[in-house]
Every structure is written in C-alpha cells, then in structure tokens.
Amino acid sequence: MLVDFPHGFYYLSLLGSSFISIFLYRNVDKPFQWLIILMLVTSISEIIAKYLAFELFESNNIVYHFFTPLEFSIYCIIYYFFIRTTKYNTYFILLSASLIIFEIINTIFFQSFSVSNTNTLIIESVFLVTLSLLLFYQLKEEPLYDNLLHEGVFWFNSAILIYYCFNILVWGFHNLRVYELTNPPKLMYDINLILSGFLYLIFLFSICLGYKKFQLHLTNRYV
Amino acid sequence: MSDSTINSGNVIVFVIAGLVVISLLFGFIVFFLISYRQKKKDFVLMQLQKNEIESQKKTVEKTLEELASAQNQLIQSEKMASLGVLIAGISHELQNPLNFVNNFSEINKELIEEAISRLQNKEYEAVVELLQDILDNDARIHSHGKRADSIIKGMLNHSRNNPGEKTLTDINALAEEFLRLSYHGYRARDKQFNSILDVKLDPTIEKIPTIPQDLSRVFLNLFTNACYAVNEKKLNSEPGFKPKITLETINHPNTIEIHIQDNGNGIPEAIISKIFQPFFTTKPTGQGTGLGLSLSYDIIKNTHGGEISVTSKMNEGTTFTIILNKK
Numbered sequence: 001m002l003v004d005f006p007h008g009f010y011y012l013s014l015l016g017s018s019f020i021s022i023f024l025y026r027n028v029d030k031p032f033q034w035l036i037i038l039m040l041v042t043s044i045s046e047i048i049a050k051y052l053a054f055e056l057f058e059s060n061n062i063v064y065h066f067f068t069p070l071e072f073s074i075y076c077i078i079y080y081f082f083i084r085t086t087k088y089n090t091y092f093i094l095l096s097a098s099l100i101i102f103e104i105i106n107t108i109f110f111q112s113f114s115v116s117n118t119n120t121l122i123i124e125s126v127f128l129v130t131l132s133l134l135l136f137y138q139l140k141e142e143p144l145y146d147n148l149l150h151e152g153v154f155w156f157n158s159a160i161l162i163y164y165c166f167n168i169l170v171w172g173f174h175n176l177r178v179y180e181l182t183n184p185p186k187l188m189y190d191i192n193l194i195l196s197g198f199l200y201l202i203f204l205f206s207i208c209l210g211y212k213k214f215q216l217h218l219t220n221r222y223v
Numbered sequence: 224m225s226d227s228t229i230n231s232g233n234v235i236v237f238v239i240a241g242l243v244v245i246s247l248l249f250g251f252i253v254f255f256l257i258s259y260r261q262k263k264k265d266f267v268l269m270q271l272q273k274n275e276i277e278s279q280k281k282t283v284e285k286t287l288e289e290l291a292s293a294q295n296q297l298i299q300s301e302k303m304a305s306l307g308v309l310i311a312g313i314s315h316e317l318q319n320p321l322n323f324v325n326n327f328s329e330i331n332k333e334l335i336e337e338a339i340s341r342l343q344n345k346e347y348e349a350v351v352e353l354l355q356d357i358l359d360n361d362a363r364i365h366s367h368g369k370r371a372d373s374i375i376k377g378m379l380n381h382s383r384n385n386p387g388e389k390t391l392t393d394i395n396a397l398a399e400e401f402l403r404l405s406y407h408g409y410r411a412r413d414k415q416f417n418s419i420l421d422v423k424l425d426p427t428i429e430k431i432p433t434i435p436q437d438l439s440r441v442f443l444n445l446f447t448n449a450c451y452a453v454n455e456k457k458l459n460s461e462p463g464f465k466p467k468i469t470l471e472t473i474n475h476p477n478t479i480e481i482h483i484q485d486n487g488n489g490i491p492e493a494i495i496s497k498i499f500q501p502f503f504t505t506k507p508t509g510q511g512t513g514l515g516l517s518l519s520y521d522i523i524k525n526t527h528g529g530e531i532s533v534t535s536k537m538n539e540g541t542t543f544t545i546i547l548n549k550k
Contacts, residue, residue: 136255139259140255140258140259140262142266143259143262143263143266145263146263148256148259149256158252161248161251161252162245162248162249162252165244165245165248166241166244166245169237169240169241169244173237187234187237187238188234188237191241
C-alpha cells in the first residue's frame, strides 16, 4: 500500500501520467510515442515490483535487473528520433548493447538478482547524461525552434539531465558506501522518489507540448 | 562514533551535494537557453544571408546563361562573317577561270562562224588554221575548267574532313590558299583595295597533322585583319603608301613557324595585350565581333598545342607569329 508522501507522489505521478498519455498516443510524433511506451513499461514494472515480486521471488530487485536495460534501450530509441541524424545510429546500438552485456556480467559476478543493480543504474545514468548533453549540443547546432520553452524535447531533455545527474549521486552514495553506512539515509531515497515523480510529470508535460505541436502541424497542413 | 552521528553527517553531505548538483544543472540549462536564443538569432540571420546569396547566385547563373547564349550568337555571327569573306574569295578564284572559259568559248564561236564562211568560199588552208586556233582555245578552256575544278575540289577537301579530326596538312598550300581567298574576299567588298602579296614559303616544310578547317579559320582571320590594317593606313595616309602583306613560313626541326606581316598602322602598346581577349575589337561597331583573334588563339593554343604571338610597331606594321608542333 502507499504508505508515505514520497511513495504516494511517485506512484500517482507515474500511473497518472501514463494513463493520461495513453489517450495522446495517436496524436504525437514518434519520440513521444516511445516516451509513452516507456512510461507504460515503467508502470508495469513498478506494479510487478510492488505487488507481485514478493509473491513470486524473494526480492523485488530482480525486476530492476530486467527493467534497467529495457528502459535504457527505449531511451536510446527516443534519443535516436530526437537527434535525427544517422551518424549516431551505431553509437545508440552500441550503448544499448553494452548496457545489456554489463547487466549480465554485473548480475553474474557482482550484484545478483537479490541485490539492487546499482552498478548498472549508475552506468545507465552516465550514458543518459551523455545522451542528454549530446541532444543539447545538437539542438544548439541546428537551432530550428523559435522558443525552446514551448518544445517538448527541451523539457524532456532537461528532466533527463537533472534527474539522472541526481541519480548518479543517489546511487553513488548507495553503491560506494563512502561513509561505510549500514543504513543509507532515507531522505536520499525520498528525494529521489519525489524527483522521479517530477520526472514523469515533466514527461507528461513534454508529451502534451508534443501533442499541441502535432495538432498545430495538422492544422497548418490542411488550412 | 555511533551510526546515528555518521547518518546525520552523511545526510548533510548528501543534501549539500544534491543542492550543488541541481544548482549547477539549472545554471547550465539557463545558460543553454540564453546561448540558444543568441544562436537562433545568428542562425536566422545566416539563413537570410544564405537565401540572399542563393538568390544572387541564381541571378548570376541566369546572367551567365544569357551571356553564354549571347556568346554563341556572336560566335555564329563571326563564323558567318568569315564565311562571307570566304565566299567572296572563292567567287573571285572561280571568276578568273570562268572568264577564260567564257571568253575562249566566245572566240571559238566566232572562229567557227568564220570557218563556215571560209568553207563556203572553199578557202581550205584558212579553215585548217582556224580549226587549229579552235583546238588551241579548246585546250585553254579545258585547262581553266580543270583549274576551277581543282579549286572546288580543294574547298570540298577542307570541308569533308570530320570536325576535330587531325589530318596531314600542307601548311604552305593552306596558308597561301587562304591568303588569296582573304585578299580577294576583301577586294570583293572594297573594289579600291589593293595590296602587294609577298609570299616566302619554305619548300622543305613537310605535311603535319592539323585540323585544316580550324587552321583555315585562323589564316582567314589573320589575313583579313592584315587586309583591314593596310587598307585603313592607305585610306588615311599619303598617296605614296604601298600596302603589303607578307606570308612567310620557316621550317624548324620540331616546329613550323608562320609569320603573317602587314605594314599597316600597327597596334598601340596599351591594347596589344588585350587583342586575344574575347569581344575585344578596335573596329567600328558592326564591322567586327571581337572574336576572330580570340578564336584563333583558342585554335592554335588549345586545339593544336601551338603558340601564337604578336609584335607591332606604330606606323610600321604588325607581325603575327604562329608556331605549330610537327607531332
């Protein structure tokens, strides 16, 4: 059950945003469609992790071992559509494949299914921060938009940059145990949950902007 | 130290680190937005300039197309002008044998009438003499007929070769032939015109591979220009002036040198470097396209890989020198 505010805010944001975005699926461009798919996949995996994993397995960490590479692959597809240049195609495939391989090695040798896959989460965050910076660079190189604040791609990319930089910090603290903590501070995870909630709300906001632009494009085409 | 102390210490570090990271990221995004706006302005400006350049490029391309078309038309008119000179020259060359043919056939007619009359008077010895004269005249008619035939055959030989195909050419014969054609062509246009033609041909020159149609255009242009130069001087100088055009060929081991000289007014030093430029002419409007020497330069230099140069002295004359490779 939803016991506290951070968890409540996170689940409500994720499930609410996913539910609303389903109705916009047919009226947005390809990258936003994949973003909706990502949110749905995240919702399903969170439901499994919350309600089914403990029934089926000893720990819900196993869900994240599968979810993290899947999530990153979908992010790669989204970035592929946003960056719109074929010269990075190979890098997207390589990044996606390398994270899957890393996850397999990590699971076998370092962090088993019963343990949180923080190594993979940190690598995924680093990759996503890199992709985010790459997209910012690409946006600046080809400044096609009149006002970036009206563009879903800007909000999506800014959210990714902030959230995954923070993620590196969170999972770095958790993973490295620099202060040899037996119990990492709960506040750290609470902030992360709240930021995750905001991440999905911003995703929904960028999908709405994408929807608005799609409608405008349709109107212009038929006027 | 207890766990709780470590815990609270780490929370502070975490919160400070988190705040620093988030502040830096927000700072980055704000900075990105500002620089994006500037870049967008530059981009729009660049697009406008690009469009302007594109538009200017299209205008220039259109102008170039029009210029190329005008140039083609001028080249055609230059060809037609050369053709006019050529036709006039050929007509004159044919006129001489035809005059002989006509005159001797007239004489023969009279001789035959006289022979008939003498036959009626039974003066057989006189008839035999008259018949001998008729026979001689017939030989002359035949000889001049052959001369006309050879002129036409020569012209046909020049025109029959495939354009751009090199054939072994007798430079002496070609140059001399076109000197006469140009001269008579010029005379056909201006009956007052007269000039001494001084021909010094090197008999050791062998046939060399050239494109005779092209080379004949060069000779036609240079000889016609020489005629024009000497005629201009004659019209504007004292009565004692004797126009003279010289054609000289010299055989070298690997090259053939051709000099075409006139004793006209000469070319001023200020414009001598421009005479091979397209559309440059000193002739009055309508009398020259300014392409003759430019085309000649192109034919000698690019088509034949030879050299063409000019030297001139004011009031003394001009010499064009052509050097053609034997291979």
